Amino acid sequence: MNNERLTAFEDAILAIIMTILVLDLSKPNPVSWTGLWALHASFFAYALSFFWIGLMWMSHHNSWQAVRTINMTTVLLTLVLLFFASLFPYTTSLVANSFDNATAQALYGIIIIAISLLNVGLSLNLGRLNPRAKFGLLYKTPTWVVLLDLGIKLIGLILAITIYPQAMIYSIFIAGLVLSISMTTNRQVKLN
Structure with missing residues (x-):
């Protein structure tokens, strides 16, 4: 299997997942601004999931252009990630x-x-197979950003389990912002 076939498969699955997300949005009752506002948590969860998957796709798309070699571990990590x-x-x-x-x-x-940890594993695997790509813990993202991202999510999980349930979704939002800012300041996005 070549990397184009694997990335095409991943692209298709992620596109389907992003499309399915909208199908689970509740309908307002009544259909009014008040009814829509009552669903603001649903819209926030949907938007966060959509953009988080989109950010993952963008990171893969830009990084996998440097990938020339994959192996069975790459395929298995991608399947588990999906x-x-x-x-x-x-x-x-x-x-x-x-x-x-x-x-x-x-x-x-x-x-x-x-998924974040699987992305790290995938990046490390691809980095070993493609040393010229110079991948780190998460492709070209600086190590400190990856560690900050994981730390924010773990703190959110601990807070969600112990004292403040919404801390999880807010921590994912903050971590997503950190990754987005890092991606846009550290390199240009190639859209080809």
């Missing part, structure tokens, strides 16, 4: 419908942390 990513619509729906629930928030966070 498995956890496929749970996004489910966990997003749980959080959207039970925003104050520690279990829903923790499960959402665990899925995101698992």
Whole structure:
């Protein structure tokens, strides 16, 4: 298998997951501005999940252009990553419908942390196979940003489980901002 086939597969799965996310959005009752506002937590969970997956896709798209060699470990890590990513619509729906629930928030966070760790594993694997790409813990993202990202998410998970359930989703939002800023300040995005 070549890397183009694997990236095409990943692109297709992520596009389907992003599309399915919107199907779980609740409809306002009544259809009014007040009814829409009552669903603001659902819209926030949807938007966060959509853009988080989009950020992951963008990172992969830009980094995988330097990949020339993959192996079975690459394929297996990608499959496991996509498995956890496929749970996004489910966990997003749980959080959207039970925003104050520690279990829903923790499960959402665990899925995101698992995907983050799988991305690190994938980057390290690809870095070994493609030394000229000079990948670090998360492709070209500075190590300190990756560690900060994981630290923010872990703190959010601990707070969500212990004292403040919404800390998980807010920590993912903050970590996403950190990664977004890092991606835009450290390199230009190639859109080809």
